[in-house]
Amino acid sequence: MFHLAQEVAGSNPRGWADVVRHDLIPVASAFAVWIGFLLSYRTTSGSRRRPEVRPTGRRAFRSLASTVVGGYLVFLFIIVVFYFALGGEAPSFLSQALGEGSLLAFGIVVPAFLGLSWLDQRGWLRLTRRRT
């Protein structure tokens, strides 16, 4: 037998409040995000055949920085709201998660993305479709 994770928060609910905190709000939040994706698709579906614009130079750097910083803030929000506020995790868990998230985002993802993009641009690794 193998374990996928530690003891799951809320696995032994003591009342309705626990069910709401650990089950209802997370599932409803995930559903709301999915509905947001579908609404976004619906509003832009007329333009989905439009060719993608790939920023270059300084605009590419700004776009990457915006995505990484904004995404990291979303990650922080998830940790603080769902693990700390609703999940009842200890403050030490919070600081550990934020450190691990920083390592993942800025120490692994960004260098890997930059390295793979560089290889793709040099033509040594085909990761994107080339337009003819």
Place this chain on the structure above:
Amino acid sequence: MIGLVGWGIVVGGVLGYQGFCLLDNGDRWPALSDILRDVMRYPAGRWVLFGLWLWFGWHLFVRGWKFFLRA
């Protein structure tokens, strides 16, 4: 065990839907990749997707580990 079966059904359903949409020539059923591509047109969409991706990777592979060794 029931959790693994549940997640297997969910992931199988998602992959099956994506495969069906990619094989279907019409626009009636949008593929998940089409939906995510549209979401990524907006900065806020990119932030949410990257944040969820970070959380997913952290939740599955990093949480509770100590320097690549299980705590």
